[in-house]
Amino acid sequence: MNTVMLMGRLTRDPESRATQSGAAVVRFSLAVNRPKRKDKNQDADFINCVAFGRTAEVIQQYVFKGNRLLVEGEIRTGSYVDKTGQKRYTTEVMVNHIEFIEPREGNGTHTAPYQNGGFDAMGYEAPADEEIPF
Numbered sequence: 001m002n003t004v005m006l007m008g009r010l011t012r013d014p015e016s017r018a019t020q021s022g023a024a025v026v027r028f029s030l031a032v033n034r035p036k037r038k039d040k041n042q043d044a045d046f047i048n049c050v051a052f053g054r055t056a057e058v059i060q061q062y063v064f065k066g067n068r069l070l071v072e073g074e075i076r077t078g079s080y081v082d083k084t085g086q087k088r089y090t091t092e093v094m095v096n097h098i099e100f101i102e103p104r105e106g107n108g109t110h111t112a113p114y115q116n117g118g119f120d121a122m123g124y125e126a127p128a129d130e131e132i133p134f
Helices: 053-062
Strands: 004-010 015-018 024-033 044-052 068-081 087-100
Touching: 004 044, 024 053, 044 053, 044 068, 053 087
Parallel strands: 044 087
Antiparallel strands: 004 024, 004 068, 015 024, 024 044, 068 087
16 A cells, blocks of 8 residues: 655645646645654655646645645655766655645735635535534
């Protein structure tokens, strides 16, 4: 089984492009904190992620540098030969699902999804009288 869940902040705005067939692709990097150890500074891992299709479109439209995001996906590894002939190895998370962790605050130039109904088509809102199963 190859499943990973990460929660972190974007280190830069997502980079988007389209495949030859026109499908959306977005790449971004998450800074994920490691558990803090006594008398040590907080360490973080910087994890590269890639998303396709509708998930990529949502990320491109609503997610920006500094936003906190929960990502579920699969670890993918690969390799390529760079311009100098060196073999390079890659590791990234292929994103299957995202969750917005916190609303965007302030008067930034970007509009948060909760301000223009972007969350309406995402997820399931349980009715108030429905019992929680845990």
